[in-house]
Amino acid sequence: LAKTTQPISMDSYEGQEVNITCSHNNIATNDYITWYQQFPSQGPRFIIQGYKTKVTNEVASLFIPADRKSSTLSLPRVSLSDTAVYYCLVGDIYNNDMRFGAGTRLTVKP
């Protein structure tokens, strides 16, 4: 299982772009990278998933370098409502081995 390392916490201000990097040095060939957002007392919410290069959807972008040993979640122009814990998961989606790491607690300030 690829272990992930993320910063424990990050602070930002409204309107800024936030980049959260996750290290996963032992990522395997079949592993995908998935990011989730969690608010207090709620279940995690899917943000984005990728395998390599860049993935973009309506809420975020995911950048994955060629060696796939890290990934960066990019949140454009954050707002106060983006204050949450963000989890990077790495695992083989077909073999049910997705594990949550410690997550990054993002605080967006006015």
Added chain:
Amino acid sequence: GAVVSQHPSRVICKSGTSVKIECRSLDFQATTMFWYRQFPKQSLMLMATSNEGSKATYEQGVEKDKFLINHASLTLSTLTVTSAHPEDSSFYICSARHTGHPYEQYFGPGTRLTVT
């Protein structure tokens, strides 16, 4: 989008009693469902993986006789906490993997269990 529900959303029970938590995929079929536990200010910890029609696979350190999991249909999995004790008080979250799209995993809203 795919929705996973949990019932109840919160429950308070007395020590020694059993509590059942339901997890349903509302608009998709889920061959595989997962159960997590989360303590305050901590990450989610995977407890077990359940596959429809077969026995659940428990993570190391999780007592299978205490946390009974049943996945009788493609849309329903249940977690029963037997003989609950105060240390079982936690936030329990289920997730379901879309049968047709295995890379899609959706989480329920969680169940807050308090054992008095």
